[in-house]
Amino acid sequence: MNCSFYRSLRNNISSAWMLSCLLFVMTIPLLIGIGLFLKSSLLLENNSILTLLFSKTWKPLNQNFGFYPFIISSIWVTLTAIVIAAPICLLTAIYLTQYSKKYFLKIMHPVIDILAGIPSVVYGVCGVLIIVPFISEIATIFGKHSSGYTILSGGIVLSIMITPFILNILIEIFKNIPDELQEASLSLGATKWETIKFVLIKKASPGIISSIGLGISRAFGETMAVLMVVGNVAKIPNNVLDPGYPLPALIANNYGEMLSIPMYDSALMFSALILFVVVLFFNIISRLIITKLEIY
Amino acid sequence: MKATETEIKINNLNVFHGNHHTLKNINIEIPKQKITVILGSSGCGKTTLLKCLNRLTDLYSNIKVKGEIIINGEDILHSKEDITDIRRKMGLLSQMPYPLPMNIYNNIAYGLKISGRNKKKYLNKRVEYYLKQINLWEEVKDRLKDPASSLSLGQQQRLCLARGLTVDPDIILADEPTSALDPVSSNAIEELFLNLKQHYTTVLVTHTLRQAKRIADYVVFMYLGEIIEQGPADEFFNNPKMDKTKSYLGGTSN
Amino acid sequence: MMTKKTEEKIFKVLMILSTSIIICCLLLIMGTVLIKGLPTLSIEMLTEVPQGGYYFGKGGGILNAIVGSLYLSLGATFLAFLIALPVSLYMNVYLINKNKLLNLIRYLLDLLWGVPSIVYGAFGFIIMVYFGLRTSLLAGIITVALFIIPIMIRAMDEVFKTVPRGLIEAAFSLGSTKSETAFKVFFKQVVPSVVTAVLLSFGRAIGDAASILFTAGYTDSIPTSLLEPTATLPLAVFFQLSSPIPEVQNRAYASALVLILIILIISVLARIIANKNNIKTVVNKRFIYYKNIRNNYNLSYKKRAKTKNKLKY
Numbered sequence: 001m002n003c004s005f006y007r008s009l010r011n012n013i014s015s016a017w018m019l020s021c022l023l024f025v026m027t028i029p030l031l032i033g034i035g036l037f038l039k040s041s042l043l044l045e046n047n048s049i050l051t052l053l054f055s056k057t058w059k060p061l062n063q064n065f066g067f068y069p070f071i072i073s074s075i076w077v078t079l080t081a082i083v084i085a086a087p088i089c090l091l092t093a094i095y096l097t098q099y100s101k102k103y104f105l106k107i108m109h110p111v112i113d114i115l116a117g118i119p120s121v122v123y124g125v126c127g128v129l130i131i132v133p134f135i136s137e138i139a140t141i142f143g144k145h146s147s148g149y150t151i152l153s154g155g156i157v158l159s160i161m162i163t164p165f166i167l168n169i170l171i172e173i174f175k176n177i178p179d180e181l182q183e184a185s186l187s188l189g190a191t192k193w194e195t196i197k198f199v200l201i202k203k204a205s206p207g208i209i210s211s212i213g214l215g216i217s218r219a220f221g222e223t224m225a226v227l228m229v230v231g232n233v234a235k236i237p238n239n240v241l242d243p244g245y246p247l248p249a250l251i252a253n254n255y256g257e258m259l260s261i262p263m264y265d266s267a268l269m270f271s272a273l274i275l276f277v278v279v280l281f282f283n284i285i286s287r288l289i290i291t292k293l294e295i296y
Numbered sequence: 297m298k299a300t301e302t303e304i305k306i307n308n309l310n311v312f313h314g315n316h317h318t319l320k321n322i323n324i325e326i327p328k329q330k331i332t333v334i335l336g337s338s339g340c341g342k343t344t345l346l347k348c349l350n351r352l353t354d355l356y357s358n359i360k361v362k363g364e365i366i367i368n369g370e371d372i373l374h375s376k377e378d379i380t381d382i383r384r385k386m387g388l389l390s391q392m393p394y395p396l397p398m399n400i401y402n403n404i405a406y407g408l409k410i411s412g413r414n415k416k417k418y419l420n421k422r423v424e425y426y427l428k429q430i431n432l433w434e435e436v437k438d439r440l441k442d443p444a445s446s447l448s449l450g451q452q453q454r455l456c457l458a459r460g461l462t463v464d465p466d467i468i469l470a471d472e473p474t475s476a477l478d479p480v481s482s483n484a485i486e487e488l489f490l491n492l493k494q495h496y497t498t499v500l501v502t503h504t505l506r507q508a509k510r511i512a513d514y515v516v517f518m519y520l521g522e523i524i525e526q527g528p529a530d531e532f533f534n535n536p537k538m539d540k541t542k543s544y545l546g547g548t549s550n
Numbered sequence: 551m552m553t554k555k556t557e558e559k560i561f562k563v564l565m566i567l568s569t570s571i572i573i574c575c576l577l578l579i580m581g582t583v584l585i586k587g588l589p590t591l592s593i594e595m596l597t598e599v600p601q602g603g604y605y606f607g608k609g610g611g612i613l614n615a616i617v618g619s620l621y622l623s624l625g626a627t628f629l630a631f632l633i634a635l636p637v638s639l640y641m642n643v644y645l646i647n648k649n650k651l652l653n654l655i656r657y658l659l660d661l662l663w664g665v666p667s668i669v670y671g672a673f674g675f676i677i678m679v680y681f682g683l684r685t686s687l688l689a690g691i692i693t694v695a696l697f698i699i700p701i702m703i704r705a706m707d708e709v710f711k712t713v714p715r716g717l718i719e720a721a722f723s724l725g726s727t728k729s730e731t732a733f734k735v736f737f738k739q740v741v742p743s744v745v746t747a748v749l750l751s752f753g754r755a756i757g758d759a760a761s762i763l764f765t766a767g768y769t770d771s772i773p774t775s776l777l778e779p780t781a782t783l784p785l786a787v788f789f790q791l792s793s794p795i796p797e798v799q800n801r802a803y804a805s806a807l808v809l810i811l812i813i814l815i816i817s818v819l820a821r822i823i824a825n826k827n828n829i830k831t832v833v834n835k836r837f838i839y840y841k842n843i844r845n846n847y848n849l850s851y852k853k854r855a856k857t858k859n860k861l862k863y
Contacts, residue, residue, distance in 0.1 A: 007727055007730070008727065010727075010729065011727035011728060011729045011730065014636075014729040015640075015644070015728060015729055017636060018636035018637065018639060018640035018644070018729075019640060019644075021633045021636040021637045021640070022636070022637045022640050022641070022655070024633065025633065025637055025659070025662075025699060025700070025703065026655065026658060028662060028696065028699070028700075029658065029661060029662055029665070031673075032665065032669065032670075032673045035673055035676045035677070036669075036672065036673065036676070039676055087568070088568040088571060088572065089568075091561070091564050091565045091567075091568040091569075092565065092568045092569045092572055094565060095562075095565035095566065095568070095569050096569065099562065099565065100569075101357060102357065102358075108569070108573075110821070111572070111573055111576055112572075113817065114576060114814070114817065115572070115575065115576050115579075117753055117757070117813055117814075117817050118579060118757075118810065118813070119756075119757030119758065119759070119784055119809060119810070119813065120757070120758070120759065120760070120784075121757075121759050121784040121785075121787045121788050121806065121809070122579065122583060122757075122787070122806050122809065122810055123579070124787075124788070124791075125582075125583065125586075125787060125791060125802065125803065125806045126578070126579045126582050126583065128791065129582055129586065130578065130582060160575050160579075163572060163575070167572070178392075178394060179355070180390045180391075180392065180394040181394045181396070181397075182355070183347075183352050183355070183388060183390065183394075184388060184390065184394050184396065184456065184459070185396065185406070186352065186355075186380075186383055187350055187352065187383045187384075187386060187387065187388035187460070187469075188383075188384070188406060188407035188410060188459065188460070188462070188463055189380045189381065189383055189384030189407065189410055189411055189463050190380065190406075190407075190410045191380055191554060191555075191558065192558070193554070193557065193558035193561065194410060194554070198396075198406070198410075199396050199397060202396075202397045202398065203397040205397075214664065217664055218664070218666075220666070221665070221666020221667075221668060221669065222666065223666065223667065223668040223759075223760035224759045224760055224784070224788060228788070228791070248666065248668045248760070251668055251671075251672060252668060252671075252760060252763055255675075255763055255764045268672070269672060269676070272668065272669050272672035272673075275666060275668065275669055276665065276669045279664060279665060279666055279669070280661060280664075280665070283660070283661050283664040284661065287657065287660065287661075
C-alpha cells in the first residue's frame with residue numbers, strides 16, 4: 001500500500017516535471033519574440049517603422065537609424081548564396097539518388113555531415129584565406145579595384161555553408177519518392193533522364209521549393225562567417241563586387257557599444273527582431289509548402 | 297481450348313538478390329492474348345519475375361538476372377535494342393496506383409508525348425479514347441485538369457491502366473493490381489482485363505485464389521522462387537498434380 | 551533521339567561536377583586549416599594561457615579558450631539535457647497517441663531550430679541584463695543551452711519514435727506507471743542514441759560563436775566560477791584573426807585547427823556509437839516525418855497484406 005503510494009507520488013512529480021519542461025520549451029519562441037520586441041520598443045516609439053526600414057542614413061550618434069542598407073545587403077548576400085547553392089544541391093541530390101552507386105551515397109553522407117558540422121568561424125577563416133583574395137583577383141580582371149571583402153565573397157562562403165543543409169533535405173525528398181513512380185514512367189518508354197525531368201522533379205517540386213526556403217532562412221541569419229568576409233561598409237551595394245553590411249554582422253560588430261547608448265541598443269535589438277521575424281516567416285512558409293502543398 | 301501462340305518464352309531464368317537466389321530455373325511459355333496468372337504467396341518471387349519481363353530489374357544494382365526471355369524471337373535480356381523500346385511494348389500496372397504528378401489529362405498524354413506525338417488535336421482524341429476504354433471518361437471528363445491524385449484509389453488504378461495502354465503495348469504486366477482496392481473497384485479492374493484480353497497478352501500476379509479462378513486462362517503456381525506447377529486454368533484448378541498445389545488450393549478454397 | 555541523349559549527358563556531367571565541387575570544398579577547407587594551422591600549433595599553444603603581450607605576438611597559448619569552450623559547452627549540454635530528455639520522453643510516452651499535438655510540437659521545435667544563433671545571442675543578452683548578470687560563463691551557458699535544446703530534443707525524438715509501441719504497451723499492462731515506463735523501460739532501450747544526440751548537440755554548442763558574443767565575454771584566464779567571463783575557441787579564432795599582426799593571425803589558424811579537431815573527434819565518436827547500435831544519426835534529417843503519409847499507408851498496407859498471406863498459406 002505504502003509502496004504504491006510512493007510510486008504514484010513519484011509518478012505525479014516526474015510527470016509534472018516533464019510537462020513543465022515541455023511547456024517551457026514551447027514558450028521559448030514567444031519569449032524571444034516578446035523580449036526582442038520590448039527591447040526595440042524604445043526605437044519604435046521614436047521612429048515610424050517605415051522610416052526605419054527604408055531610410056538610407058545610418059548615423060546612430062545623430063539618432064538616424066535607417067536599416068535599408070543592411071536589409072539590402074542581407075538580401076543580396078542571401079540571394080547570391082542561394083543562386084549558387086540551389087542548382088549545385090539539386091544536381092548533386094539527383095546524381096546521388098538516381099545515378100550513383102549506393103556505396104557512393106554512403107561515402108557522401110559523412111562528407112555532408114562534416115561540412116554541416118564545421119563551425120562558422122572556420123568557414124570565415126577559409127573565406128578570408130581563399131575566397132577573398134580570389135574575388136580580389138577576379139575584380140581586377142573586370143577592371144575594378146576591390147579588396148575582395150565583398151557581397152560575392154559572403155555569398156560564396158554562405159553557399160558552401162548552406163549546401164549540406166539543403167542537400168540533406170533534397171536527398172531525403174528524392175529518396176522518399178516511391179520507386180514505382182519511376183517504374184511507371186520508364187515502362188511508358190521514357191528514358192531515365194525524361195523520367196527525372198518530367199516526373200521526379202515535378203513530384204519533388206514542393207520539397208525543392210521548401211528546401212530552398214529553409215536554405216534562405218538559414219543563410220539570412222548566418223553571422224560569423226559572413227561578417228568576416230563581407231566588408232562591413234554601411235552603404236547600399238550596387239553590385240555583388242561591392243562590400244556589404246548584412247543585419248547579423250551589424251549586431252555582432254556593435255555589441256560592445258550597445259549598452260552605452262540606449263537608443264543604439266534598442267536599434268540592434270530591432271535588427272535581431274527583423275532577423276527573427278524574417279527567418280520564422282521563411283521557415284513557416286517552407287514547411288507549409290512541403291506539408292500542405294502536395295499538389296499532385 | 298484451341299492451340300495458342302506463345303507471346304513470351306522464359307528459358308532457365310535465374311535471379312539473385314545479392315547472395316539470395318530469388319528465382320530458380322524458371323521456364324514458362326506465356327500464351328498470346330490470354331490472361332496468365334502467376335499465383336503464390338508473398339515473397340515467392342512473383343513480383344521479381346514480373347519486373348524481369350520489362351527489365352525494371354536494371355534499376356537495382358544488387359539484382360542479377362541470368363537466362364533468356366524471348367519476345368518476338370528476341371532475347372530481351374541480352375538485346376541490343378534500346379531498352380525504352382522494349383519497355384514500351386509492355387504496360388505496367390503496380391500494386392498501388394502511382395499516378396504521375398500531373399493532371400489527369402497529362403497522365404494519359406505523357407506516354408504519347410514521350411514518344412514524340414505532340415499534336416493537341418491528336419492528344420485530345422487519344423485521351424478521350426483511352427479514358428473511354430477504361431470507363432473513366434464519364435466520371436472525369438469535366439475535370440481533366442485536376443491532379444490525378446484527386447481521384448479515388450480505384451479510379452487512379454484504372455487511370456494507370458489506361459496510361460499503360462497509350463503506348464500501344466502488346467503485353468500488360470499487372471502486379472496485384474487490385475490488392476489495394478475495394479471490392480467494387482476490384483471488379484471493375486477485373487472486368488477491364490477480361491475485355492482487354494482480345495487485344496493484349498496479360499500477365500497478372502496475384503495472391504488471391506478467387507481472383508485467379510475468375511479470370512485466369514493459364515496459371516503458374518510459384519513457391520519460394522520455384523515453379524511448382526503450371527498449366528491451363530481448368531486443368532490447374534480441377535486436377536492439380538503436385539501436393540503443394542493441392543494443399544494451397546485446399547487451404548484457401550473455404 | 552540524339553538530342554535526348556546529349557541532354558542527359560550534359561546534365562550528367564553537370565551533376566558529377568556539382569558533386570565534386572562539394573567534395574572539393576570539404577577537402578579545401580580541411581586542407582587550408584591543416585596547412586595554415588599545423589605549423590603554429592605547439593604544446594605551448596595548447597597548455598598555456600595568454601601571457602603579457604600575447605596579442606602582439608609574444609608567448610602563451612589558448613588554453614583559456616580551450617578550457618573555456620569545454621566548460622561552456624559541457625555546462626550548456628548538461629543544462630539542455632535536463633530539459634530535453636524529459637521533453638522528448640514526455641512526447642514519446644505520454645503523448646504517443648496524440649499525433650496532431652505531437653506534430654505541432656515538432657513543428658515548433660523545428661522552427662526554434664531554424665532561429666539563427668545571433669538571435670539567441672541577443673535574447674540571451676536580454677535575459678542576462680534582466681537578471682542583472684554580467685557577461686559570464688553562466689550567461690553563456692544559458693544562452694547556448696537555449697540554442698541547443700531544440701536540436702537535442704529533435705535528435706532524441708527521432709530515435710524515440712522508432713521504439714516499438716508494443717514495448718510501451720507491454721510495460722503499461724504489467725502495471726508500470728507512466729513515469730516508470732518512461733525512465734525504466736523506454737530510456738534503457740535508447741541510452742546509446744541519447745548519447746549520440748548529446749554528443750551531436752555538444753558539437754553544435756562548441757562550434758557556435760554568434761550566440762556567446764554578447765553573453766560569455768572574453769578573458770585571458772581560465773574561469774574559476776560561473777560568474778566570471780570566459781574565453782571560447784570560436785571567439786579566439788575570430789579575435790586573433792582580426793589582429794593585424796601575422797603571428798597572431800597564425801595563432802587564429804592554429805586555434806581553428808584545434809576547434810575543428812575537437813568537433814571531428816566528437817562527431818566520429820557519435821558516429822561510432824550510432825553505428826555500433828544501429829542508430830541513424832538524424833540530426834540533419836529532420837524532414838522524414840513530414841513526408842509521405844502516403845508512403846506510410848503503403849508500408850502498413852503491404853505489411854498487413856504480408857501477414858494476411860502468411861496466415862492463409
